[in-house]
Structure formats: C-alpha cells, structure tokens
Amino acid sequence: MRLNAEIKKVLKDFTLDIRIDTSASRIGILGPSGSGKSMTLRCIAGIETPDCGRISLDEKVLYDSGSRVFLKPQQRNVGYMFQNYALFPTMTVLQNLECGARGSRTEKRERALEMLSRMKLDGLEKRFPSELSGGQQQRTALGRILAGKPELILLDEPYSALDPNLVDRLQREMEEILKDYHGQVIMVSHNRDDLYRFSEEIFIVREGSVLCHDRTKNLFDDPRSLEAAKITGCKNFSRIRRIDAHRLEASDWGIKLEVDRPVPESVRFVGYRAHYLKPVWGGRKRNCMKFCCAFVDDMLFEKKYYCIPETGCTDQDKLVSWFVQAVTQEMLEKRGMPDYLEFEQERILLLE
Amino acid sequence: MREFLSGLDWSPLYISLKTGLAATVISFFLGIIAARKVMNCSGRVKAVLDGILTLPMVLPPTVSGFILLLIFSKRRTVGIFLKEQFGIVAVQTWLGCVIAAGVIAFPLMYRSARAAFEQIDPNLVFAGRTLGMPEREIFRRVVLPAAAPGLASGTVLTFARAMGEYGATSMLAGNIPGKTGTVSQRIAMVIQNGDYVTAGFWTAVVLVIAFLIVVLINLIAGKNTRQTRRW
Numbered sequence: 001m002r003l004n005a006e007i008k009k010v011l012k013d014f015t016l017d018i019r020i021d022t023s024a025s026r027i028g029i030l031g032p033s034g035s036g037k038s039m040t041l042r043c044i045a046g047i048e049t050p051d052c053g054r055i056s057l058d059e060k061v062l063y064d065s066g067s068r069v070f071l072k073p074q075q076r077n078v079g080y081m082f083q084n085y086a087l088f089p090t091m092t093v094l095q096n097l098e099c100g101a102r103g104s105r106t107e108k109r110e111r112a113l114e115m116l117s118r119m120k121l122d123g124l125e126k127r128f129p130s131e132l133s134g135g136q137q138q139r140t141a142l143g144r145i146l147a148g149k150p151e152l153i154l155l156d157e158p159y160s161a162l163d164p165n166l167v168d169r170l171q172r173e174m175e176e177i178l179k180d181y182h183g184q185v186i187m188v189s190h191n192r193d194d195l196y197r198f199s200e201e202i203f204i205v206r207e208g209s210v211l212c213h214d215r216t217k218n219l220f221d222d223p224r225s226l227e228a229a230k231i232t233g234c235k236n237f238s239r240i241r242r243i244d245a246h247r248l249e250a251s252d253w254g255i256k257l258e259v260d261r262p263v264p265e266s267v268r269f270v271g272y273r274a275h276y277l278k279p280v281w282g283g284r285k286r287n288c289m290k291f292c293c294a295f296v297d298d299m300l301f302e303k304k305y306y307c308i309p310e311t312g313c314t315d316q317d318k319l320v321s322w323f324v325q326a327v328t329q330e331m332l333e334k335r336g337m338p339d340y341l342e343f344e345q346e347r348i349l350l351l352e
Numbered sequence: 353m354r355e356f357l358s359g360l361d362w363s364p365l366y367i368s369l370k371t372g373l374a375a376t377v378i379s380f381f382l383g384i385i386a387a388r389k390v391m392n393c394s395g396r397v398k399a400v401l402d403g404i405l406t407l408p409m410v411l412p413p414t415v416s417g418f419i420l421l422l423i424f425s426k427r428r429t430v431g432i433f434l435k436e437q438f439g440i441v442a443v444q445t446w447l448g449c450v451i452a453a454g455v456i457a458f459p460l461m462y463r464s465a466r467a468a469f470e471q472i473d474p475n476l477v478f479a480g481r482t483l484g485m486p487e488r489e490i491f492r493r494v495v496l497p498a499a500a501p502g503l504a505s506g507t508v509l510t511f512a513r514a515m516g517e518y519g520a521t522s523m524l525a526g527n528i529p530g531k532t533g534t535v536s537q538r539i540a541m542v543i544q545n546g547d548y549v550t551a552g553f554w555t556a557v558v559l560v561i562a563f564l565i566v567v568l569i570n571l572i573a574g575k576n577t578r579q580t581r582r583w
Contacts, residue, residue, distance in 0.1 A: 047478045073481035086479035090497035099493075100483045148484055 001025065001184045003152065006053040007043045011036065016043075016050075016208040027186045028199030028216065030231060036208040037188040041154045044186075045080045046073035057151055057184075079145035079153040083161055085137050087129035093140050094125035100147035111147050119143035119177070134166050135173060142177050153178075155187040159194055171197070192233050196220065204228045226269050226351045234349060235274040235321040240267065252318055254310035255289045260345045271349035274304075274321040279328065279338035287348075288340035294319055303329055307341065356549065363530045364538040365557065367449065371534060372515030375454035376461075379510050383461030384503070387469055390462075409459035413519025420452060420524045448525030449517075449532050457514035464506020468499035505569045512565045516558065 002023040009016040016036045020027075029037045042048040044055055044062070052065035062071045062078075087096050097112035116125055119139040129137060138158070145153060158174065159167045171194070178185060189195050195202055196216060203213040204223075212219070212228045223229040226237060238252035245262045249255075250270055257270065280288055290310045297304035305322040308314055322341060324332065332338070390401050408416050424442035425431045434440040442448040472495060480490035496503070518536040525532040527541060535554050542550040 042478075045478075045482050047481065073478070074484045074486065076482075077484070078482060080479065080482040082475045082479060084473070084475065086473065086475040088476060088479075088494050090500075091493070099480070099485055102484055144483065 001151070002058055003027070003044075003056075003184055003186075005040070005044055005055045007040060007050045007055065008053050009039065009043065009048070009050045011039065011208065014208040016040065018205065018208070018210055020203060020210070020213075022201055022213075023184075024199075024201035025182070025184050026198055026200045027184065028195035028202040029186060029188045029205055030192060030195050030202055031190065031205035032231065033190055035205050037190075037205050038156050040205070041080065041156055041186065041188055044152070045078050045154055046071060046076050047080070060151075077148065077151050079148065079150035081141055081145060081153070081155045081158060083157045085129075085141040087137060087140055087144070089129055092126050092128060093121055093132070093136075096129070096140055096144050097147055100144035102148055115143040115147045118146075134162060135170055138170055139173065139177070142174070146177075146181065151183050153181065153183065153185045155185065157189055158187065160189065160191065192220075192231070204231050206231065223271075223349060224352060226271070229271040229349055229351050233273070234271040235323075236272045236277075237269050237351070240270050242267065252309065252311065252313070253289050253320065254312070255287070255343075257287050257343060257348060258345055259348055259350070261350070263350060266352050267350045269351040271351050272343050272347065273349075274323040275325070276344060276347045277320075277322045278342040278344060279332065280340040280342045281335060281338050284340055285342060287343040287345055289320070289343065290339070291320065291341055293337065301326055356553075360550070360553070361529065364533050364535040364554065367446070367531075367533060368515050368535040371446070371449045371453050371517075371521075372511050374450045375457055375514035375517075376507060376511040378450070378454050379458045379461040379514070380507055383458060383506070383510070384465045386462050387465035391466060391469055405462050406459045408455050409463075413456055413517065414523060416456060417452060417520030417523030420455065420520060424448070424451070424524065442524060444526045444528065444532065446525070446532055449521050449534060452520035452524045453514040453517040456517050456520050457510045460513055461506050461510040464502055464509065465499070468502025468506065469495065471502070472498045501572055504572045508565055508569050508572070512562060515561070 003020060005018065005020045007016060007018045013034070014036070016039055018036065018040050020040075029040065031037050039048060043050045043053075046062065049070065050063065050065070053063065054061070054066065055063040057078075061067075061069050062076050063069060088099065091099070094112055094116065097115045098108045101108040101111035101115075103111070116122060119142065121136065121139055121143065124132065124136060129140065132140065155174075159170065162170060175198070187195060187198050199216050201213065202216050202219050204211045204219070206227055211231070212224055219228075220232050223232050223234070229237070238250035241249040241251060242263055242265065243249060243256070246260075247256060247258050248263055248267075248270070250257050284290075291307040294306045294308050294314065296306070303324045305324060306319040307322055309318065309320050311318075320341070386405055390398055390405065393401055421443065422428065423430050424434070426435060426441065426443055431441075431443070434442070440447065442451050476494050476498065477490055480494050481487075485493075515534075516536055517534070518540065521532070521534060522537055522540075527533050527537040533541075535558060539551050539554045539558075542548075542554075
C-alpha cells in the first residue's frame with residue numbers, strides 16, 4: 001500500500017500545505033494542537049475538500065484537482081475514527097456495526113455479528129453507546145470501521161480525550177485489534193508517546209506544513225531542526241559557535257562541547273533531552289556544566305530541576321531542565337546535589 | 353348547561369383542529385426542507401434567507417394577512433392564475449384558513465427544525481459518510497432520530513400556533529360560520545354581540561388545549577435531559 005497525498009487548503013490562521021508519500025503501514029502525524037493535522041485526515045477521508053492537490057491510494061485516485069476527480073467519502077473506503085467515536089446514539093451496538101458493513105441486509109448482519117465477537121462485545125449487542133464503557137465504545141467504533149474492510153484507517157487523536165487511567169489499556173487493545181489489519185493506518189496526535197509506540201514512520205507537522213519525516217526511531221534520535229526537536233519533546237537548547245569538526249561552544253550554557261560525530265557547518269543549535277543529563281560528582285569531566293538549581297517541581301515519580309547554566313543567566317527560558325526519576329533521585333538523596341551535569345556526547349542533538 | 357351545549361355550534365372547534373392539522377403537516381415538511389437548505393447556505397445568503405423565512409413570526413398577523421390577501425386576491429395576477437389554471441381559490445375559503453395559519457406558524461417549525469439539526473454533532477454525519485452510508489439513509493437513520501425531540505416540540509408548537517391563528521385568517525379567509533369560522537374568530541364575534549357565555553366557553557376550551565400542548569412539549573423535551581441542571 002502506498003499513500004500519496006498533496007493537500008493545499010487556505011485556512012483561517014495559516015495555509016495547509018501537506019505532502020505525504022509513504023508506504024509504511026503505521027504512520028504517525030505529530031504536531032501541536034491546531035497545526036492542521038486533523039484537517040489533513042479530513043481531506044484524505046473526503047469530509048473536507050482541499051483547494052487543490054492530489055490524493056491517491058496505490059493506483060486509486062481519491063482526489064485530483066488537476067483532472068477534477070473528487071470521490072465522495074462513501075466511495076473512498078477510508079475508515080475514520082473520530083476522537084469522540086461518533087457512535088450513532090440512537091442505534092444499538094449491533095446496528096452501529098451493521099452501518100459499517102456493506103452488501104445485502106443479511107450480509108451486513110453476518111458481518112456485524114462477526115465483528116461483535118472479534119471485538120469481544122458479545123452480550124452487548126442490544127446496548128446503546130451511552131450504556132458502554134470507554135473501552136467498549138472504542139471497540140465498537142473500531143469494529144464499525146473494520147466491518148467495511150477499509151483500505152486505510154485514520155485515527156484522529158484517539159486517546160487525548162480519555163481518562164489517563166484508561167489510556168494504557170485502550171492503547172494495548174487498539175494495538176491488539178489492529179495487529180490483524182494489514183492496510184495502512186494513520187494516527188494523528190499531539191502526544192509524542194502515543195505516536196512513538198504506534199508508528200513506524202512519523203511526519204512532524206507545524207502550522208500547516210510537514211517540517212520533517214522519518215522512521216520513528218531516527219526522528220527521535222535526530223530531529224535535525226530546532227522546531228522538530230521541540231515537538232519531539234526536547235527541552236534544552238543552546239545557540240552554538242562551531243570551533244572545529246568535533247568541537248563547539250554552546251553559548252547559552254557557557255561551556256564547550258565535544259561531539260562524537262562531525263559537526264556540519266549548517267548546525268546552528270544543539271539540543272539535549274532533560275532526562276539524559278547525567279549527574280557528576282567530584283572533578284570536572286568532558287562536556288560538564290557547572291550549575292545552580294533555580295527551582296524544583298516535585299512530581300509523584302519524578303523531580304524536575306530547573307538549573308541556571310554556567311553563563312549565570314537567570315532568564316526563565318534559558319534555564320536548563322533536568323528531569324530526574326526515582327533511581328537517580330535516591331542517589332541524589334544519598335550523595336547530595338552533584339557538582340556538574342554532563343552532556344553525553346552521543347546524545348547531543350545537532351540542529352539547524 | 354345541557355341546553356347551552358346542545359344548542360352550541362361545534363363547527364369552530366372542528367374547523368380549528370382541521371386547519372391546525374393541515375397547516376402543521378405542510379409546515380412540518382416545508383420547515384424541515386427549508387431548515388436543511390438554509391443550514392447549507394453561507395454567511396450573508398443565510399442571514400437574508402433566514403430573515404425572510406422568519407418574517408411571518410415577527411410581523412403583526414394583520415400585515416401578513418394583508419400581504420396574503422393582495423397575493424391571492426381574485427382580481428390580481430396570482431389569484432387569477434391560480435383560479436384559472438388549478439381552480440384554487442384562497443380568499444374566503446377553508447384553503448385560505450390553511451394558508452394563513454400555515455404561513456404564520458411555519459417559522460416556528462422552521463426555526464425548531466434548524467435548531468434541532470444544528471445541535472447534532474456533525475461528526476455523526478461524517479462518520480456515516482466514511483462508513484459508506486448513502487446520504488438518504490444517514491438522514492433517515494442518524495439525523496432524524498437525533499433531531500426527533502426538537503422536531504417533535506417544534507411540531508406541537510406549530511400546531512398550537514396554527515390552530516389559534518386569528519389576524520391573518522380573518523383577513524384572507526374571513527369568518528364564514530361552518531366554513532372558515534375558527535374558534536378564535538368565533539370568540540371575537542360573540543364578544544362583539546355581547547354573548548360572554550359562549551365567549552367564556554370557547555376561551556376555556558382554548559385554555560385547556562393550549563395548556564395540554566405546553567405540558568406535552570415539556571414532556572417531550574424532558575425525555576432527553578433526564579437530569580436538568582438547577583441553579
């Protein structure tokens with residue numbers, strides 16, 4: 001399967017200009033709220049019409065402004081899971097499932113009954129959506145989509161409206177159900193964790209355009225641009241001055257850094273994830289920064305230290321975030337605050 | 353009392369009920385169609401169309417009645433055309449009652465239907481489309497049931513308004529006993545003749561019907577919101 005989408009659409013705050021060309025089977029679109037992710041899905045499903053562009057699935061053209069092709073959503077065979085599931089409130093679970101199936105009345109009934117047991121909804125066929133738990137609603141919505149054997153499934157922020165206690169379980173259920181589905185699935189989310197575990201390939205979207213895309217692992221290891229690094233959750237950034245191929249000066253942190261890779265001329269910033277900072281006691285080592293803690297956020301299983309860097313600059317947005325989890329926290333309690341924080345060279349992000 | 357009832361002309365009640373029913377049936381379908389059309393219009397067109405369709409509700413009924421009279425007058429183009437081509441005469445006929453009541457009550461149906469449609473989660477319709485359901489089936493199985501409470505209360509309200517219509521009806525259809533004489537016209541007439549007993553009787557009838565209608569609306573509306581918020 002290969003999805004190829006080129007979508008242009010003028011929106012109120014920005015112009016959507018998205019290019020997606022991928023044959024990955026689990027695709028993530030990551031971006032802040034209001035960046036045009038959902039609109040992209042809606043255009044692919046045919047709920048919204050782009051101003052121009054072209055959308056195709058393998059050989060099948062869904063939309064092409066050039067040759068004036070616009071398939072109705074009914075003709076696209078693209079499943080769309082809405083954030084609120086959009087189950088039909090006046091129909092029972094079985095009737096909802098039937099709505100997704102195609103064919104004659106008996107074929108629909110058969111397919112719906114098949115989905116009912118595959119989604120582990122047995123015994124709930126006469127319930128209305130309002131009488132279901134969150135997990136049952138999600139399974140009904142997925143079952144209703146899968147009943148029509150779609151070629152592509154679109155998941156629009158599937159977990160963001162859920163009770164945090166439910167999310168883990170529903171994620172596992174969703175993965176379990178989609179394991180047998182061999183078409184492409186696109187998940188849109190502003191939550192990097194959701195997409196990290198779900199997607200093979202991620203597109204980062206910001207203000208209506210694709211900032212970058214890559215295999216998930218590569219993208220998180222090397223986001224390449226400052227904006228993309230921010231969206232992947234990197235907290236610490238510094239402007240740099242390049243000294244030579246392996247050394248640079250991080251001016252916002254007031255230290256010199258050595259990097260294991262050659263530093264390209266185009267690099268303007270370095271980034272460093274807050275969880276990766278390493279406490280160092282005693283003598284100064286390579287890539288160490290002297291710091292002074294400005295304030296601490298005490299979370300349940302984590303402490304967030306906000307540190308004044310070696311420049312001594314106390315600006316709020318120049319503070320270095322250092323997130324410490326339980327094991328390291330115990331060490332801190334035993335040995336006291338470290339003298340330095342180390343930036344491990346292989347974890348330094350080189351950004352343009 | 354028995355003497356009064358046996359001597360009473362019941363025709364106003366039948367005429368009112370019949371008029372109300374006919375006007376409601378017509379308004380029901382036209383109101384739903386108009387609501388759908390206006391919803392799909394954008395910006396200025398919507399505002400203007402909505403204004404025109406709502407006008408009969410805000411105009412004094414006599415003004416609407418006079419305009420209708422001008423349109424359907426047997427001496428004017430439209431009236432002549434309708435009479436010669438289709439044999440339709442609205443002035444001084446029961447049809448006039450229905451037209452007058454329909455025009456006045458229509459905005460209530462139209463506005464209720466629009467409100468009911470607009471509060472439907474559009475994702476339900478989109479979901480239907482992506483699932484491959486034909487538009488007609490989506491409307492019949494998803495939209496109508498979801499809008500049912502609003503449509504039902506709109507229908508009852510329309511019926512109530514149509515049944516009690518006075519101003520426009522008296523101008524277009526006149527007050528011909530047994531033909532176009534509705535309850536509200538009968539009340540006006542007997543009061544002019546000083547017959548307060550008959551006026552009181554019909555007033556009581558109207559009061560009872562109106563009250564039942566309002567209670568009915570509340571019951572319909574209450575069915576969907578089991579827990580009403582209080583403050």
